Amino acid sequence: MASPNTMTSRERVIRSLCHQTPDRVPMNYHADGNFSKQLRARFGLQGNQARNCWLTGNEDPRLLEALGCDLRMLVPDYVGPEIKTNPDGSFTSVFGEHLLIRENEIGAAFFEYPFLPLADAKSVEQVNAHPWPKAEWFDFACIKDQLDQWDEYAIIGGDMGTLDCMNRCLTLFGYERVMIGMAERDPVILTAFERIITFYNEYLKRLTDAAGDRIDIIWLGEDLGTQKGPRISASMFRELIRPLWESVLRDIHSRGYFVMQHSCGSTRAFYPDFIEMGIDVHDTVQIEAEGMDPCELKAQFGEHLCFHGAISIQRILAQGTTDDVARETRRLIDILGMEGGYILAPTHWIQSGTPIENVLTLYQVAQDYSRQVYR
Numbered sequence: 001m002a003s004p005n006t007m008t009s010r011e012r013v014i015r016s017l018c019h020q021t022p023d024r025v026p027m028n029y030h031a032d033g034n035f036s037k038q039l040r041a042r043f044g045l046q047g048n049q050a051r052n053c054w055l056t057g058n059e060d061p062r063l064l065e066a067l068g069c070d071l072r073m074l075v076p077d078y079v080g081p082e083i084k085t086n087p088d089g090s091f092t093s094v095f096g097e098h099l100l101i102r103e104n105e106i107g108a109a110f111f112e113y114p115f116l117p118l119a120d121a122k123s124v125e126q127v128n129a130h131p132w133p134k135a136e137w138f139d140f141a142c143i144k145d146q147l148d149q150w151d152e153y154a155i156i157g158g159d160m161g162t163l164d165c166m167n168r169c170l171t172l173f174g175y176e177r178v179m180i181g182m183a184e185r186d187p188v189i190l191t192a193f194e195r196i197i198t199f200y201n202e203y204l205k206r207l208t209d210a211a212g213d214r215i216d217i218i219w220l221g222e223d224l225g226t227q228k229g230p231r232i233s234a235s236m237f238r239e240l241i242r243p244l245w246e247s248v249l250r251d252i253h254s255r256g257y258f259v260m261q262h263s264c265g266s267t268r269a270f271y272p273d274f275i276e277m278g279i280d281v282h283d284t285v286q287i288e289a290e291g292m293d294p295c296e297l298k299a300q301f302g303e304h305l306c307f308h309g310a311i312s313i314q315r316i317l318a319q320g321t322t323d324d325v326a327r328e329t330r331r332l333i334d335i336l337g338m339e340g341g342y343i344l345a346p347t348h349w350i351q352s353g354t355p356i357e358n359v360l361t362l363y364q365v366a367q368d369y370s371r372q373v374y375r
Helices: 009-017 033-042 061-067 124-129 144-150 165-173 176-185 188-214 234-254 268-277 293-303 322-338 355-374
Strands: 071-073 098-103 108-111 154-158 218-222 258-262 281-284 306-311 342-346
Touching: 009 144, 009 154, 009 342, 033 061, 033 355, 061 071, 124 188, 144 188, 165 176, 165 188, 165 234, 176 188, 176 234, 188 234, 218 234, 234 258, 234 268, 268 293, 281 342, 293 306, 293 322, 306 322, 322 342, 322 355
Parallel strands: 071 154, 154 218, 218 258, 258 281, 281 306, 306 342
Antiparallel strands: 098 108
């Protein structure tokens, strides 16, 4: 391992994930498309070199470099059926969702689902007849070229939606149908969960076969929390979701990757399960949510669990001053980042309308301050 003042981004991230102090705090970035466009213009970057394959996407690596970020996401090429636009302006996603992307008055994107294709499904046969995606719709030959460009960076496979059963089904069946279906153990809903996991299991196998040991982190997701508490109980998670995840985690762990789990909202109730399952990192650490005080999380779980996120896109970045952002950045580094175990990042996509100066302050202060206190 290089000395603390000469670490590569990959060394910095891995050292932190091993609960050791790096030379500075590792950093990550994600934002909605319009905000990233504005930020690229601020740095004088022409065009957009981000990749998107209709299932996942990444940020322009030039923008990540300008901010000083340490992680890069792998994105395969999409070679599946044509993505169709529907008469209502929505398009049909690879999961068969009807997705309509709108923008509010300040340019922030939000999603609508004007048609729920499985809302009336009453049988397992109808679920199985749905056009679920196939791993062969994605070409992983381009992964080697991405890895060749990012030799010194920590590499992520997957994203915050990988393995996402509940959220994905909400856009296919509707919220009430999924929640009641889980409570009643409806085989229609549970079969849809299994179809999602089956796809992602094969997708991740092909991705990891293409990348080999150059992947450092597999990023998985499922929104288990709300602002006020868990979306489902820990016992329901153990019965319905955890076994599905563990069927995929066995292969991931056998390859020696770190595992990062994404969930918005209040997720503290699930941390003991995450640790038992061998999940290494929790993203997003949404500190406004009930029970998500960072001091308590670090003290209770920080020996076994790392944290990714915690920089609020709802309050501090969107509504604070640059002084507020600087103070909060230093505070969270002091709480979550001492003795490693923290990757600084926004809690979700930074939204259009967020002051650019706040974001620039975040990344500059994080680098400068953490280099001082990590000595």
